[in-house]
Amino acid sequence: MTVEGKFGKAIPCQNCPLRPLEVFRPFTGEELAFVSDFKIGEQTVESGGTILAEGETSAHLFTVLSGWGFRYKMLDDGRRQILNYVMPGDMVGLQGSLMGEMQHSIEALSPVTLCVFKRSRLAELYRLYPELAYDLTWIAAREERILDENLLSIGRRSALERAAYLVAFLYQRAETLELFRGGRGVIPVTQQHLADTLGLSIVHTNKTLRKLAALNLLRWVDKGCNVLDIDGLLELAGWEGFSETKRPLI
Amino acid sequence: MTVEGKFGKAIPCQNCPLRPLEVFRPFTGEELAFVSDFKIGEQTVESGGTILAEGETSAHLFTVLSGWGFRYKMLDDGRRQILNYVMPGDMVGLQGSLMGEMQHSIEALSPVTLCVFKRSRLAELYRLYPELAYDLTWIAAREERILDENLLSIGRRSALERAAYLVAFLYQRAETLELFRGGRGVIPVTQQHLADTLGLSIVHTNKTLRKLAALNLLRWVDKGCNVLDIDGLLELAGWEGFSETKRPLI
DNA sequence: CGGTTACTTGAACGAATTCAAACGTTGTGG
DNA sequence: CCACAACGTTTGAATTCGTTCAAGTAACCG
Structure with missing residues (x-):
């Protein structure tokens, strides 16, 4: 199965609509080139749809390009706890990428567009782009702080x-x-x-x-x-x- | 101020008492050599003492060698929430190392021995040891999962x-x-x-x-x-x- | 227009807090 | 060695907070 057949690729990272925002640190051309290459396409999820499900071991990793969603866990009898919300610029599925299978689910609150990355290229990122590797740890630490x-x-x-x-x-x-x-x-x-x-x-x-x-x-x-x-x-x-x-x- | 004067260095990482435990993944000689060099000494905290305090920007990063502790946050009026416990093998202060100042405090539940690392050498770790860099993200993701x-x-x-x-x-x-x-x-x-x-x-x-x-x-x-x-x-x-x-x- | 979903409100009930007091252990100073 | 303070655990009673039950409204959709 080719990824190109599954995911449409609309926006190249070089003219990402989010990147100009003040909150985001500027990236070097090299970093941007890698990220752009790392991105294999885009995916959309309708409002109320599931972005990632607990127990699943997705081959992918995502960054929210637009829309709102939330991370949650459920008990067997249906009691649900929302852990955090995801918004544009947030990476989702990192925890699952590192630990194997997802320990929580993620659902869309509105129509959501995702940038799709391949888990399997994470090792390459760590090998070649220490700055980005540091960023990934930083992102995990930020989530920890919010929690x-x-x-x-x-x-x-x-x-x-x-x-x-x-x-x-x-x-x-x-x-x-x-x-x-x-x-x-x-x-x-x-x-x-x-x-x-x-x-x-x-x-x-x-x-x-x-x-x-x-x-x-x-x-x-x-x-x-x-x-x-x-x-x-x-x-x-x-x-x-x-x-x-x-x-x-x- | 020399670090040797402040921290006693007792156990070299090569014969760390924790490392042989089944839970820990084996390290290569090279990784072990770096970690051992990364470690600048040991520090002890008495039971009830503060390991790291909210607001502080420590120059150090720690791994618990022995003893129990807990991470917590407090509201202005004194209400306290314990976020997680720390036990031997757990890294503490990583969040603070990445985000600047500590957003929570850590207190010892028993006498605690800590391995002391220098924050400033983290960049080197990311540059030279991608596997260890990956491990740091993994550690942050594990904490996230617990939370x-x-x-x-x-x-x-x-x-x-x-x-x-x-x-x-x-x-x-x-x-x-x-x-x-x-x-x-x-x-x-x-x-x-x-x-x-x-x-x-x-x-x-x-x-x-x-x-x-x-x-x-x-x-x-x-x-x-x-x-x-x-x-x-x-x-x-x-x-x-x-x-x-x-x-x-x- | 009937069904669904989300918000709203009142009332009864249950869970958890606060207040108050007591007990045992440990450590300290007289 | 004893008195006593400090701390942690335990229990009962009154009160407050939050849940559950029940019903009703408004907006939207097929």
């Missing part, structure tokens, strides 16, 4: 603080990607998604969000959350916010 | 399941390190530590542990937890257990 914050939130913050933290977190990440520039600035999640992230029931999540809305911190619009007062959310959560230096885009 | 499991547990498991999961997790990790061979096989934590890991109050943690004890799954002995029935704990938690292939020891 640390999340764990603190779920374990120790009250429902109200926790919800404020989560919405602020999602808002800030999207903001640095300039995802709110053109549109209405809506975080494309249902209350069920937030509930499964917060470790709360859907009913209590709703009541908590209503409280945040009553405080004029956010507003709920057609299937999404609109942040009205990011500073208020941060203060309520007791959180300094998500400060990030330039990061790699592979 | 994923933890998040699922705190977010979605009941108090009883959660406690069973945690104790089983700690037991299994210690078991693969053969930490229970000589002694009584006690996990050296107070109930306060477990409470701060589970996201529960100390009172409710106590009541939950008593239930597990009543089920003959564990026993509480002089400041520590003694596992009586690991399979029972795993079953109650609805967890398949912590399967791990050979891993690197840097």
